[in-house]
Structure formats: structure tokens, C-alpha cells
Amino acid sequence: MSVRSARFDASLPGRGRTGNRGRAPSGAAPPRPALVKAALAVVGAGLGVTMALAVTAETASQLSAPGGRATFGGNITGLIGTYLALVMVLLVSRIPFVEQVLGQDGLLRWHRRLAPWPISLLIAHALLLTIGYAQASRSGAWHEVGVVITQYPDMLMATVALGLMCLAGTISIRAVRRRLRRETWWLVHLYMYLALALSFAHVIVLGPSFVGHPLTQLAWSAAWLATAGLVLCYRFGLPIVRSLRHRLRVVEVRSEGPGVTSVIVGGRRLDRLAVSGGQFFLWRFLTRDMWWQAHPYSISALPRPPYLRLTVKAVGDHSAALARLRPGTAIAIEGPYGAFTRHAQRRPRALLVAAGIGVTALRSLLEDLPPRSAPVVILRGSRERDLVLRAEVTELVRSHRGTLHELVGDRERASVNERTISYLVPDLADRDVFVCGPEGFVASVVSAARNLGVPSESIHHEAFAL
Amino acid sequence: MTRGGQVSASMLFLSGLRGFVYSTASFGWHGGAP
Numbered sequence: 001m002s003v004r005s006a007r008f009d010a011s012l013p014g015r016g017r018t019g020n021r022g023r024a025p026s027g028a029a030p031p032r033p034a035l036v037k038a039a040l041a042v043v044g045a046g047l048g049v050t051m052a053l054a055v056t057a058e059t060a061s062q063l064s065a066p067g068g069r070a071t072f073g074g075n076i077t078g079l080i081g082t083y084l085a086l087v088m089v090l091l092v093s094r095i096p097f098v099e100q101v102l103g104q105d106g107l108l109r110w111h112r113r114l115a116p117w118p119i120s121l122l123i124a125h126a127l128l129l130t131i132g133y134a135q136a137s138r139s140g141a142w143h144e145v146g147v148v149i150t151q152y153p154d155m156l157m158a159t160v161a162l163g164l165m166c167l168a169g170t171i172s173i174r175a176v177r178r179r180l181r182r183e184t185w186w187l188v189h190l191y192m193y194l195a196l197a198l199s200f201a202h203v204i205v206l207g208p209s210f211v212g213h214p215l216t217q218l219a220w221s222a223a224w225l226a227t228a229g230l231v232l233c234y235r236f237g238l239p240i241v242r243s244l245r246h247r248l249r250v251v252e253v254r255s256e257g258p259g260v261t262s263v264i265v266g267g268r269r270l271d272r273l274a275v276s277g278g279q280f281f282l283w284r285f286l287t288r289d290m291w292w293q294a295h296p297y298s299i300s301a302l303p304r305p306p307y308l309r310l311t312v313k314a315v316g317d318h319s320a321a322l323a324r325l326r327p328g329t330a331i332a333i334e335g336p337y338g339a340f341t342r343h344a345q346r347r348p349r350a351l352l353v354a355a356g357i358g359v360t361a362l363r364s365l366l367e368d369l370p371p372r373s374a375p376v377v378i379l380r381g382s383r384e385r386d387l388v389l390r391a392e393v394t395e396l397v398r399s400h401r402g403t404l405h406e407l408v409g410d411r412e413r414a415s416v417n418e419r420t421i422s423y424l425v426p427d428l429a430d431r432d433v434f435v436c437g438p439e440g441f442v443a444s445v446v447s448a449a450r451n452l453g454v455p456s457e458s459i460h461h462e463a464f465a466l
Numbered sequence: 467m468t469r470g471g472q473v474s475a476s477m478l479f480l481s482g483l484r485g486f487v488y489s490t491a492s493f494g495w496h497g498g499a500p
Contacts, residue, residue, distance in 0.1 A: 037474070041481040048485025056493040
């Protein structure tokens with residue numbers, strides 16, 4: 001193992017920022033956690049109102065009638081399941097003020113955690129109502145399934161919707177998802193929107209909380225329309241507007257080392273693109289082979305209008321194809337996204353740790369940190385040539401009057417663990433920890449930081465796999 | 467709520483409870499569809 005450390009203390013004159021060609025004036029807006037808390041309270045209240053809709057539609061006599069309890073169970077599970085499905089859609093609608101606090105990876109984590117609930121509740125809804133109706137009509141459950149699907153209005157569509165939800169749920173199970181191509185998983189996931197649209201009508205037409213209650217119908221429809229509007233606005237509208245406004249094109253493709261490529265992108269009005277160091281975009285390169293897929297890559301430097309830069313390691317088909325991009329290729333973007341920014345910092349100073357290509361997000365974050373952060377930067381690589389953007393990071397650490405440690409060697413010997421951190425960073429108690437790199441590396445550094453007493457709100461990391 | 471996932475579960479529960487109580491009181495037990 002080799003450890004190379006360089007300290008650039010306050011007595012050294014600060015040098016200019018690396019490659020500074022005129023800094024973009026605006027970073028991303030600071031996150032507003034109070035607004036997210038308020039939104040959370042609204043979501044909680046909405047859940048309460050949804051439950052009340054089901055409960056107030058029941059009477060004691062209905063409950064005690066044959067099949068009454070199962071029918072009530074079916075109604076309440078259906079309403080709550082549908083409401084939670086809407087919340088799931090909201091979680092991936094990329095509403096900016098929520099995304100700035102939770103980050104894309106945080107939102108996806110919540111989306112995944114919530115997912116089993118609406119699907120289970122909606123399956124329970126179908127089963128319980130079938131049982132309840134069968135008991136009420138004193139017929140068999142299988143016979144009742146046929147009756148419900150063929151004779152009740154909009155039930156065929158709702159049954160198809162449930163099938164699609166079950167399919168999307170099944171392919172999202174980790175073991176199944178691993179065997180699928182990302183694009184297949186994504187396409188089937190899009191059917192969830194279709195499933196929600198198909199299931200909408202039967203709730204309004206058949207739901208005991210809605211039939212004969214036009215105001216409730218109106219409020220429920222408004223909630224659905226608002227959700228659809230937010231998705232259309234932030235997932236589709238805003239990216240299209242941004243892409244048209246900035247008209248990004250590939251200017252240059254540059255090799256940064258074995259398998260690592262920087263793409264320099266030029267565009268209009270980039271001074272108005274509010275992006276902070278550490279954030280990423282979903283990049284859609286409009287070539288014949290790549291236009292249909294958008295992949296997340298961090299910016300590896302703050303924008304220098306009229307230029308942006310991303311740096312990518314070839315680990316898959318898409319990232320490998322970037323090296324073959326031709327100047328002039330048009331680009332559509334979604335973003336910027338990510339809460340891995342200077343706004344997340346809670347303590348006066350910062351420790352930045354990166355391995356492999358994780359250095360790209362760290363490099364733009366480092367550039368964006370206030371000078372008082374006196375950053376300690378730890379870069380880890382198996383070989384010297386794995387230390388991507390090494391010269392730029394060194395220069396930025398120098399300009400921030402920080403300290404740089406390079407750990408080179410195999411994973412066992414050049415490990416960033418509790419011992420290494422406490423030895424290299426004696427003032428850890430004053431620092432926030434930002435980690436970026438492969439999943440296993442991030443997990444081990446986060447665990448080490450926690451064990452050394454850094455509170456969770458001062459540990460920031462961005463997962464590679466989105 | 468913080469990014470680390472420390473969602474204020476009690477706040478979520480309380481706002482849900484409020485929503486439920488206020489809505490139940492204002493809807494009244496109407497017995498649903500005829």
C-alpha cells in the first residue's frame with residue numbers, strides 16, 4: 001500500500017480554481033426541509049381522510065349483514081392501497097423541492113420501501129370483495145369472480161390494472177430484477193401509469209364512498225389529476241423545456257485514462273442552469289443508438305458557461321459508447337438532481353472520500369465547497385492510474401487549503417476503515433463526511449464514520465446504481 | 467424529515483389521525499351508497 005499525503009495550509013497562497021473559465025453564477029437552490037415536512041403532514045392527513053371515507057360509508061347493519069365485514073375490509077384496503085399508489089407516483093415525480101431535500105436515491109428508497117403496501121392492499125381488496133360479494137349472494141367465490149368481472153361496470157379494466165401492478169411488483173423483487181435488462185424493467189414499470197389510469201373509473205363508479213357523493217368524487221378526481229399533472233410537469237415538461245432552452249451538444253470527447261472518458265458539452269444560457277457541485281443529470285444522447293435511454297452521470301466540474309463536463313468510466317454498454325460520441329451530437333437532459341451538495345453540510349468542515357469513478361461527483365462538490373470547509377480529501381484506488389482527475393483534485397485541495405491523502409493498493413491493505421480515518425482525520429468531530437464510490441466502498445466508509453461517532457445527518461453519500 | 471431517512475413517524479401518524487378525526491366528524495356516518 002502507498003499513502004501519499006499533502007497538506008496545503010493557510011500560509012500558502014491560494015491559487016485559482018482549476019480550469020476556471022468564468023464560473024456560473026447560480027448553484028441549485030438550497031433545500032427547504034420545512035416545506036418537505038409540511039408536504040409529509042399533508043400526505044399523512046390525506047391518508048387519514050382516505051380512511052375516514054371508507055369508515056363513514058359503513059353502518060352497523062351493513063357490517064352485520066352476510067359478507068358485510070369482508071366487503072368493508074375490501075373497501076378500506078382498496079382506498080388505502082390506491083392512495084398509497086398515488087403517493088408512490090408522487091415520490092418518483094421529481095418535484096424539485098422534495099428532491100432537493102431527499103435526493104433521487106432517497107426518493108427511490110422510499111418508493112421501494114412503500115411499494116409492497118399498495119400492491120398487497122390492492123390484492124387484499126380484490127380477494128375480500130370477492131369473498132364479501134359471494135357471501136352476500138350465497139354463491140361460490142370463483143362464480144363471483146366471473147360475475148364481478150363481466151357484469152360490473154369498469155371491472156374488467158380494474159382487473160387488468162391489478163394484473164399489471166402485480167407484474168410490476170414481481171419484476172421489482174431484487175432477485176427477479178437482477179436477471180432483467182434495465183430497459184425491460186423500466187418499460188414494465190411504465191405500465192403502472194396505465195394501471196392507475198385503468199383502475200380510476202371503477203373507484204368512482206362502484207365505491208360506496210363515492211356513489212351519490214359528487215363532492216367526494218370531485219375531490220378524489222382532483223387528487224388524481226393533480227398527481228398526473230405533477231408527473232407530466234416535472235418528469236416530462238421541465239426536462240423538455242430545459243433541453244430546448246440550453247440546446248446542449250457534445251463539443252469534445254477526451255480520454256482521462258484507461259476506460260475513463262470526459263465529455264465536454266456546450267450549450268446556451270448555462271449561467272441560468274442552477275446546478276451545484278456533486279449533482280447529476282440524466283443524459284440522453286440523441287444518436288440513433290442511444291436516444292431512447294437516459295443514464296445518470298455526475299458533472300465532474302461546475303459549469304463554465306458555455307460548457308459543462310461529465311466524466312464516465314466504461315462499465316456498461318451506454319457508458320462505453322460515450323467514448324465514441326461525435327462532436328455536435330445533440331443532448332437532452334433531465335435534472336440536475338441529487339442532495340449530495342454543499343447545502344447538506346451541517347458541521348463547519350468537510351471530509352470527502354472517494355474511490356474509483358466516484359471522484360467525479362467529489363471533484364465538482366469540492367470545487368463548490370466554501371473555503372472555510374478546509375477539506376480533507378481521501379482518494380482510494382487499486383493502482384495510481386485509477387486515481388481519476390488526480391491533478392485537478394490536487395489543485396482544488398490546494399486552492400481550498402485542505403489536505404489530500406491518496407491510498408493506493410489492494411482493498412485489504414489500502415482500506416478506508418475506522419483506523420485509517422481516525423489516523424488521517426483527527427478532527428473528524430468537526431467534519432461532515434461525503435462519500436462517493438462503488439456501493440460496497442460507500443457502505444463500509446459510512447459504517448466506519450458511524451462507528452467513529454459521526455451522526456447520520458452529517459454523513460452524505462450518493463448511490464451509484466439508480 | 468432528514469435525508470438519512472429519519473422520517474418523523476409521529477408527525478405522520480398525528481397528521482393522519484387529525485385528518486381521520488376531522489374528516490369523520492365532517493362527513494358523518496352517511497352509510498355510503500344506497
